[in-house]
Amino acid sequence: MLRLVIAGLALMLAACGSQPPLSVPAPQVASERDALKAALFQQQRAWQGVPYRMGGLSRQGIDCSGFVHLTYRDLFGIDLPRHTAVQANVGETVPRTALETGDLVFFRTGSTRHVGIYVDQGMFLHASTSSGVMLSSLSDAYWARRFWRAVRVPGLARQR
Numbered sequence: 001m002l003r004l005v006i007a008g009l010a011l012m013l014a015a016c017g018s019q020p021p022l023s024v025p026a027p028q029v030a031s032e033r034d035a036l037k038a039a040l041f042q043q044q045r046a047w048q049g050v051p052y053r054m055g056g057l058s059r060q061g062i063d064c065s066g067f068v069h070l071t072y073r074d075l076f077g078i079d080l081p082r083h084t085a086v087q088a089n090v091g092e093t094v095p096r097t098a099l100e101t102g103d104l105v106f107f108r109t110g111s112t113r114h115v116g117i118y119v120d121q122g123m124f125l126h127a128s129t130s131s132g133v134m135l136s137s138l139s140d141a142y143w144a145r146r147f148w149r150a151v152r153v154p155g156l157a158r159q160r
Contacts, residue, residue, distance in 0.1 A: 032157045036101045039075045040119045047133035064115050067127040068104065071117060076102075078155050084113045091151045096138070102156045105138065107146040118150065 053061025057070065065084040072078040081087050088106050099105070099118045107114040116126030122138045136143055 033101050036156070037120050040071075040101070040117060040125055043071050043075060044119075044125050044133065044135055047127075049132050049134075050127070051132045052127050052129045062127050062133065064127045067133060068115050068117060071125075072153070072156075076156055078153060080153065084115045087115055088113065088149065088151060091153045094150050094152050096147060096150060099138075099150055100152070102153065104151045104153060106148045106150065107143060108148045109146055113148065114146075 047059070047062075047067070050059050051061050052063060054063050055066075056062040057066040062070070065082060065087055068087060069080050069082050072080045080090060084106070087104060090104070094100075094103060101118060101120055103118040105116050105118050105124050107116075114126070116124040116136070118124045118138075119135065123135050124138060124143075125133070125135055127133050128136065138144060138147065
């Protein structure tokens, strides 16, 4: 504690010297990508555990494409189509190795398709049939085997 007090006094005395003050860089504003991630994590917390319901579009139950539709509308002001098959053709296809926050990720789950929103570091947000709204990993064996494609939605700012 005494060392901190002495160090603080030394800094104050040095500041009184004749040298001009050091310029302090302005704090960096979080990138738009960081803001997207934060919004998606907030959405995950707000909807965590809401059960899956085919055709659902509320907190009583929601399906995967409905969750993506509401998330893009409410968080980003982008009106995506309501159904997975149409969402899969909304933007530019991107390779799995080039995924960015906000990209849509699609899976073949038997005779149907599933959609989620890529967040970061291999994680995506979605409404799962077994656990409701949740985060999952693309490297999970179930999802890795079923990965179909990814799409970059136009109009979503992702500047780094």
